[in-house]
Amino acid sequence: MKKSKIGLYFGTFNPIHIGHLAIANYLVEHSDLDQIWMVVTPHNPHKKKNTLLDDRQRLHMVHLAVDDYDKIKPSDIEFNLPQPNYTVNTLAHLTEKYPDYDFTLIMGEDNLKSLPRWKNYQTLLDEYSIIVYPRISPGDVPDELKNHPSITRIEAPIMEISSTMIRDGIAASKDLRYFMHDDVQRYIEEMNFYK
Numbered sequence: 531m532k533k534s535k536i537g538l539y540f541g542t543f544n545p546i547h548i549g550h551l552a553i554a555n556y557l558v559e560h561s562d563l564d565q566i567w568m569v570v571t572p573h574n575p576h577k578k579k580n581t582l583l584d585d586r587q588r589l590h591m592v593h594l595a596v597d598d599y600d601k602i603k604p605s606d607i608e609f610n611l612p613q614p615n616y617t618v619n620t621l622a623h624l625t626e627k628y629p630d631y632d633f634t635l636i637m638g639e640d641n642l643k644s645l646p647r648w649k650n651y652q653t654l655l656d657e658y659s660i661i662v663y664p665r666i667s668p669g670d671v672p673d674e675l676k677n678h679p680s681i682t683r684i685e686a687p688i689m690e691i692s693s694t695m696i697r698d699g700i701a702a703s704k705d706l707r708y709f710m711h712d713d714v715q716r717y718i719e720e721m722n723f724y725k
């Protein structure tokens with residue numbers, strides 16, 4: 531039987547915004563992926579944790595954003611794994627837990643630039659496929675990763691917005707309602723987040 535193909539879109543999602551959602555939506559409709567899982571990372575090894583909203587709140591906002599679209603699912607798989615969260619460990623755990631699924635990593639080209647600094651990145655490249663979407667000029671991608679057989683580049687349309695821009699805007703009392711899913715925006719307002 532053919533294994534289901536799952537794309538893993540990792541992020542801190544503090545908060546999830548339409549840039550993330552549009553990419554996931556585009557990729558699941560324009561690739562051979564059956565589903566995309568939005569994996570909420572408690573602690574990125576390259577970032578400080580102290581400015582983050584609680585893991586459960588970030589996960590809840592991902593639920594609010596994607597629960598009416600069955601091809602995209604939130605995942606809290608990293609909540610019970612050791613922190614900081616190394617992607618290679620999470621993939622090993624998922625592969626063991628779900629032997630019937632075939633996992634593909636999704637990342638922006640900006641992350642590809644830093645991939646050689648990730649834990650056991652050669653294992654990631656040897657054992658998994660990676661879908662990359664444009665975020666910086668291809669000139670910045672390390673030579674060893676250009677034309678790598680495990681990496682597929684998909685020309686997805688990009689909105690250059692970030693969670694930082696949203697957090698800073700809310701703190702400055704801006705109304706940024708169209709940069710987020712309606713329910714996420716309402717929840718942030720109700721909970722008084724990022725003020």
Ligand SMILES: Nc1ncnc2c1ncn2[C@@H]1O[C@H](COP(=O)(O)OP(=O)(O)OP(=O)(O)O)[C@@H](O)[C@H]1O
Pocket residue numbers: 540541542543544549550553637638640641688689690691692693694695
């Ligand atoms: N506008 C966007 N379009 C496509 N991908 C994005 C966009 N913003 C972030 N990403 C990618 O989504 C993944 C998760 O992003 P993350 O949760 O760190 O969001 P962010 O907006 O970059 O957050 P922050 O501003 O807090 O650093 C990362 O791989 C990041 O490169």
Ligand SMILES: O=C(O)c1ccc[n+]([C@@H]2O[C@H](COP(=O)([O-])O)[C@@H](O)[C@H]2O)c1
Pocket residue numbers: 540541542543571573574575576577615616617618647648649
């Ligand atoms: O495994 C690593 O060494 C590693 C190094 C840096 C980042 N990552 C992962 O990359 C994902 C994207 O992070 P972020 O903060 O850009 O959303 C997140 O799941 C991190 O844990 C993983």
